[in-house]
Amino acid sequence: MKSNYGSVYKMKDKPRRNPWRVVKTIKELNGKVKRQTIGYTRTKVEGLELLAKYNTNPYSLDTTKMTFREVLEKWQIQHFEKLEPKTIKQYKSIYLHFEPIKDIPMLELNTVHLQGLFNNLELSTASKRQLKAVLNQIYKYALKMEIVAKDYSNLIELGKKQVVIERKVFTNEEITKLWKYKELEFVDTILIMIYTGLRIGELLTIENKNIDLENRTIKGGIKTDAGKDRIIPINMEILPLIKNRMRADKTHLITGMRGKKMAYQRYHMIFTDLMEKLNMNHTIHDCRHTFASLLSNADANKISIAKIIGHSSYLTTEKIYTHKDVEELKKAVDLIKLQ
Structure with missing residues (x-):
C-alpha cells in the first residue's frame, strides 16, 4: 500500500482479541510526519475496511x-x-x-x-x-x-x-417566588415549563418559527407518537416571557451564549445553580409534574390534559387540530392561576 494511505499488519508480541493493527501516516501542523494507530481488528479484511472508511471520512x-x-x-x-x-x-x-x-x-x-x-x-x-x-x-x-x-x-x-424518583410539585409559594425573580437569567424558562408541561428536551428543541404568538400556540414535542409535534397552548401568564425570548437572529427559543441551541448538560447545570440560589429543591422534571398537577387541581378536562402533555394515544387525522380543539386546550391552560 502507499505510505500516505495507511497499512494493516498483524501484531505477534502476544495473543490478542484484535491482533490486526491499522495505522496511518499523519502529517501534523508543524510539518512532522508520524504513524498513528486508527484501530485494531479481528481480521485483516476488517482492518482494510476500517482503513478505507477512515480515508473516506477521517x-x-x-x-x-x-x-x-x-x-x-x-x-x-x-x-x-x-x-x-x-x-x-x-x-x-x-x-x-x-x-x-x-x-x-x-x-x-x-x-x-x-x-x-x-x-x-x-x-x-x-x-x-x-x-x-x-x-x-x-x-x-x-x-x-x-x-x-x-x-x-x-x-x-x-x-x-431501579430507584423510584420522588416527584415534587412546585408549591404556590415557590411559583410566586419564581415570578418575583423572573428577571434572573433563565428563571423564565422554569416558568415556561411549569405553564406548558414541556419536557426540557422538548423546550430546548422549540424553534421560533413554530411559535404562533397571535394564536397562543407552540408546535413541538418529542418521544411518543402522541407527543411529537403536538399543539401546546400558551398560558396568558407566560405569553410575555416567550415573546421576550424570541429573537429574529436566533432559530431556537432557548439558546446559549453564542445564540445556538443549548445542550441539555449546560441547561442542567444552570437549573441546578438556580435551585441553589432560590433555596429550592427540585428536579427539572418537577416542572412538568407541577403543570399536570395544576391542571388537575383546576378541574381541567382530562382529555385536554392528556393532549397537551402528549401522554395519551389521542391522534387527530394527519396530526391536524381543528380550531375548536385548540380553543379548548387554551381554555384548559388558562385555568392555571395562583391562589
Missing part, C-alpha cells in the same frame, strides 16, 4: 477526548450501512434519550452516569431494554476501537431494581 485519533456523541457518529457510519431507512429512523429517535451524556468523553463514562441516565427515563422496562441493547452495540464498537477498556452498559439495571 476522525480524531485522540480517543481519550472522544465524546459519546463522536463515538456514536462513528459507530453509526458502519452500522447504518446494513439497515433499512425505516430502521435508521427508529435508531435516531432512540438517540434522543442519550442527550444528557452526549458531551461527556466516552472514556469518562461509568456505571454512575449510565445508571443515572436510565433511572431518569420515563420509559417502560421494554423500551429501556431496547435502549440498553443499542448502548451495548456502541460499547462493542468502542472496545473494538480501543476507545474504552470496559463495557459499563452491561452493568445497567432495569425494571424493579
Whole structure:
C-alpha cells in the first residue's frame, strides 16, 4: 500500500482479541510526519475496511477526548450501512434519550452516569431494554476501537431494581417566588415549563418559527407518537416571557451564549445553580409534574390534559387540530392561576 494511505499488519508480541493493527501516516501542523494507530481488528479484511472508511471520512485519533456523541457518529457510519431507512429512523429517535451524556468523553463514562441516565427515563422496562441493547452495540464498537477498556452498559439495571424518583410539585409559594425573580437569567424558562408541561428536551428543541404568538400556540414535542409535534397552548401568564425570548437572529427559543441551541448538560447545570440560589429543591422534571398537577387541581378536562402533555394515544387525522380543539386546550391552560 502507499505510505500516505495507511497499512494493516498483524501484531505477534502476544495473543490478542484484535491482533490486526491499522495505522496511518499523519502529517501534523508543524510539518512532522508520524504513524498513528486508527484501530485494531479481528481480521485483516476488517482492518482494510476500517482503513478505507477512515480515508473516506477521517476522525480524531485522540480517543481519550472522544465524546459519546463522536463515538456514536462513528459507530453509526458502519452500522447504518446494513439497515433499512425505516430502521435508521427508529435508531435516531432512540438517540434522543442519550442527550444528557452526549458531551461527556466516552472514556469518562461509568456505571454512575449510565445508571443515572436510565433511572431518569420515563420509559417502560421494554423500551429501556431496547435502549440498553443499542448502548451495548456502541460499547462493542468502542472496545473494538480501543476507545474504552470496559463495557459499563452491561452493568445497567432495569425494571424493579431501579430507584423510584420522588416527584415534587412546585408549591404556590415557590411559583410566586419564581415570578418575583423572573428577571434572573433563565428563571423564565422554569416558568415556561411549569405553564406548558414541556419536557426540557422538548423546550430546548422549540424553534421560533413554530411559535404562533397571535394564536397562543407552540408546535413541538418529542418521544411518543402522541407527543411529537403536538399543539401546546400558551398560558396568558407566560405569553410575555416567550415573546421576550424570541429573537429574529436566533432559530431556537432557548439558546446559549453564542445564540445556538443549548445542550441539555449546560441547561442542567444552570437549573441546578438556580435551585441553589432560590433555596429550592427540585428536579427539572418537577416542572412538568407541577403543570399536570395544576391542571388537575383546576378541574381541567382530562382529555385536554392528556393532549397537551402528549401522554395519551389521542391522534387527530394527519396530526391536524381543528380550531375548536385548540380553543379548548387554551381554555384548559388558562385555568392555571395562583391562589
